[in-house]
Amino acid sequence: MAWRDSRTSRKRLLLFSLSIVLGIAALAAIGSLGSNLERAIEEQARTLLGADLVLSSRDGFSPAEEQLVHSLGGEQSRETSFSTMIYFVRGEGTRLVQVRALSGGFPFYGQLETKPAGAAQDFRRTGGTLVEESLLTQFGAKAGDEIRLGSLTTQIVGELDKVPGESVALATIAPRVYLPMEDLPRTGLLRQGSLVRYKVYFKFAPGTDASKLVEKIKPQLDQFRLSHETVADRKRDLGRSMDNLYHFLNLVGFIALLLGGVGVASAIHAHVKQKLGTVALLRCLGGSVAQTFAIYLAQGMALGLFGALVGAALGVAIQSALPKVLADFIPFTFQFSTSWLAIGRAVAIGFAICLLFALLPLLAVRRVSPLAAIRVAFEPQAARRDPFRWLVGACLGIGVAGFALSQTRDWRVGLGFAVGLALVFAILAATAKGLMLLARKLGGARLPFVWRQGLANLHRPNNRTLLLLLALGLGTFLMVSLFLVQQTLLTQLVSSGGTNQANTVLFDIQPDQRETVVQLVRSLGFPVLDQAPIITMRLTSLKGRTVESILADKQNHIPRWSLRHEYRSTYNDHLRDGEKLIAGQWHAQVTNDTKIVPISVEEGVAKELQIGLGDEIVFDVQGVPITTRVASLRLVDWRRVQPNFFIVFPRGVLDDAPAMDVLVTRVPSAAESAHLQREVVKQFSNVSAIDLRLILQTLDSILGKISFVIRFMAMFTVATGLLVLVGALLTGRYQRIQESILLRTLGASRGQILKILFAEYLALGLLAALTGILLAVVAAWALSRFVFEVHFVPEAVPLLIALVVVPGLTVATGLLMSRGVLNQPPLAILRAES
């Protein structure tokens, strides 16, 4: 019966089921991707680290540490890495890079992917360097060209494409350059105070459990403050970040499914309304409530199943595109294969959501009285008190919240997502109701007839105002909020490099170069805006307790990073611009023999370390213990481009400690910045320079890539919104044709009919855009304020663009879907059934 009853509406129902297709396709494709990532991490775990174990240190390995390393045995490979400037001899380009001097056979698993392929081995044998592909492209350099690193002039032997376990996005900030360890001393770049990381890679005999080994030597590793990473650690970390990516994409895809669900609910609502007469007739003929309900439930289920299956098929088709979209964020390559389990899961979720949404209007079938068969104007009883309606609503709420919670680690985030989404839906729905009310009120206003009629369409019986506002508003909200957050983050960066602020930083300046570097900068006509010595140090003890004992204490709530951190501190006799004393007393100078040095601590790190005024801290300043006391707390504006420090010493204590200087200046143009960098590198090969414009560009490109991924996913929702829009317009088409014919019979011109339609769609589009934009501004503000902790700067241009594009798209789609309305001959009015 369900099949036979659907005869006249089958095509239309199938069309409406398409609104859930994109949501399910997104879930299926992402689910499949997730399974593939999981499998790839499992299969390629070793190649993701390139070794069984990595130990790393910031200070180089002391004899005792070397002894420990030696005792671990296995095959070993060493890497020393630091940041410095590369200088391309041909073309004279310079840029900050991360140099990695390598000895031994790293990577033991997987390989450095290079062009030519043999270069990964050649550079170790014959000397020369592997240079990041993006860097070669930027400077138009190629294999065979000469480069200079410090005082070493060497050749490029190949371009570096991929390093096991590292993503391309990461490498865009500091491109990587590999050179053989033997050549490292010739660079002359390793001086005391330089920021260097030393690593030892281990390959153990098959069967060795690296994790157990680490467990055994943990006390020594802690004592020496050596960091360690095993394959299991990498697998866990990588799995976690890939999980985050997968869950995030899933949530974005889920929004499309929910919107599609609303589309289905609306289509079923229209379908049920059309079928009320049939239902009443069936009841008159002796059909029970359960029988009639079952007929339409079966139709709803068929609709859901059809949509779910088409969605799954589309998901399978588009899943192969996802790895390409995410290529820069996945630090490994993998063979993509369809995960039928994930596809099945997406179909099940999609079907369940679709069914729940369909049930809401379907429940009305139960309340159709046989009386409706003989009373034309019969309206079903009010649905609000139907307990089943509440039950279905509760199931939907629990389902959505449950899905959100299953996709987030922190339950507050999951709940926040579900509540936030419910709020967005509720606000859009309330706006739609408000619009209908306003349109009704405006009915008597002194507007021209076509405008009044267009607005009246918004509240007429069987209107689609609520659905259209949801579909259009949600799409606008998603796209605009993404754009606003991206813009705010970028504006933040741009403003920190604002007109009077520094935009170029020179660092790794040795104390003996201090004066000459300053002279060089000034001689080139640039100001020295700030300058500070940096002395690296570690915490030895805090309030009388050694760091080791605090770390070993299970009750300790101080974050590990803040205890193990290598603090880059300075000394100064005055507060910098952007620093504010909020407690205690500032000490400008002490004598050399001061036993307990009064220091100033940044407020945030003081909180992390759980210290306050008067507390004692002992630092290990490159082998020399210095006892200090917290004399003041400072507020630091970290957004300012200037040397900012957690710990500031007074003058007189660290003046002779091994230090490196940092200097900030402002260079008006990129060309002049390149000139400055060239001159600095030519004269002081160890000094590095960062042009913040370049960093800005890089971050812009990374943010662009991230937002492309998010936008790609959001497009599923936007496209679903368009499908729902088309579906809703098709549902109302019959009524529109009737009204248009009537008006034309009464003398309306085609132009007047078009204006009426235009007014309706314009009002809908404008309000959807305005609501979506307003919600987006609130969401972007909340994200900026609470998640990114930056000042929210709404940009007017994208908002105006949305305000034009959304109504424009609505009007265009509306008129396109109504084009047949104008072509119907008015004669049809005489044939119309009442």
Add this chain to the structure above:
Amino acid sequence: MVWSWNKGLVSLNAILDVRGLSKSYPNGAGTLTVVKDISFSLAPGSTCAILGPSGSGKTTLLGLCAGLDQPTLGEVHLNGTHLGALDEDGRARVRSEVVGFVFQNFQLIPTLTALENVTVPLELRGENHAGDEAVSLLRRVGLGERLSHYPTQLSGGEQQRVALARAFINRPKILFADEPTGNLDAETGQMVIHNLFALNAEAGTTLVLVTHDTELAKRTQRIIRLKGGVVVEGA
């Protein structure tokens, strides 16, 4: 009289002049002729019924006369205007200026109140001050207390009376009524017909009434009887 190229002389003083009107539709391999070679003319202020059984072509003829459709052959001159020479917007303008309609199924706009429905034809002409006239027309048909009611809040008879008021608001020269009592019970139908003829007589409007009700048809001055698309009596 004026000369029409195809059909010879056309009555100059007729409000509606129909000459050699045929309408065919493609039907599978051949064509189905619904109305065949009909000619007649109506003087201003006269009343006429088009009578015939279901499927005889009454409604098609009415549609052609009112410019709602284009004939396959023949001409329709409405108030001296050759409808075939106009495009759809041109015909809409003629309808707006000369024609009034009453439909079997009332055809009110559901989002407009009774009063607003009545003023639509004038508003489409850009006349926005028809409120008083609409109110008096609605009072005239006994709906003075139902001005702000929506169609769903009115009974069938009331809806048809609103439709009557709408039909007369633009002071049409000719009124086409298609089975105006077809959806009403006998008593209500009588009331509507009474209103229809009374308003028609007051305004001096030409009335073309399509019906299969012989008694109703007898109330008009002239009956054109159709059968199988052909006039069998009264042309």
